[in-house]
Amino acid sequence: MESGVLLAMSVDRFVAIYNPLRYTALVTLPRIAGTGAALGMKNLIQLPCGDTRPNSILGLCIVTSTIGLDSLLIVVSYMLILYTVLGITSGEGRWKALNMCVSHICAVLVYYVPMISVALVHRFLKHAAPAVRLLLANVYLLVPPVLNPIIYSVRTKQIRQGLIQLFLQRKY
Structure with a gap:
């Protein structure tokens, strides 16, 4: 959950720097709620009483996305921020x-x-x-x-x- 929140914060910083005048139009309450719901769904694991193999596979996918995808997207977001900041005169x-x-x-x-x-x-x-x-x-x-x-x-x-x-x- 933490890495997802950090990813959402990095995208928020990018939007604030890239297009500050449209920030309130782009970051709306429905989008914030959707981001929160997506973060909650990503971290949802149910513990079945029977076969735990699907649960184990789901856990592996979540860990891979947390370490791999979230960190990659955070790096991409900050590269875009740096590119945008260097364009400021x-x-x-x-x-x-x-x-x-x-x-x-x-x-x-x-x-x-x-x-x-x-x-x-x-x-x-x-x-x-x-x-x-x-x-x-x-x-x-x-x-x-x-x-x-x-x-x-x-x-x-x-x-x-x-x-x-x-x-x-x-x-x-």
Whole structure:
């Protein structure tokens, strides 16, 4: 579900940068509801009491689409954003457009880097100490939910100033 939400957010950023004047006409409530329904349908797995093979195949397809298709589409979306931003003539306009995407790029990295690390350790370091695998699994489960609110709230000027004041008070 998380990668689907990140994909929807990257497409939203692309629409906001590519055609900001038509954003409200393009991103309508029915389209948002349809995106939410599609995300919910993608993650729906029923557990039958009988043969679990179809369930296993469906799970494999969902994992493949999550890691493969969602990440590919996020990369394509950001390539289109970069292409659009490079077409902006003013330096200030480029900076504002790129600054709008920084927090989302950080959220994507916070989600995908631990996930890929866990997958690589599980695949290639099977003889590694169980503590390493356990640590990476915990990082994958705990770091993204902890860092996401921080990533998105640091952009708020009042929160940023409050954090700066908090750290400056601790020095003295």
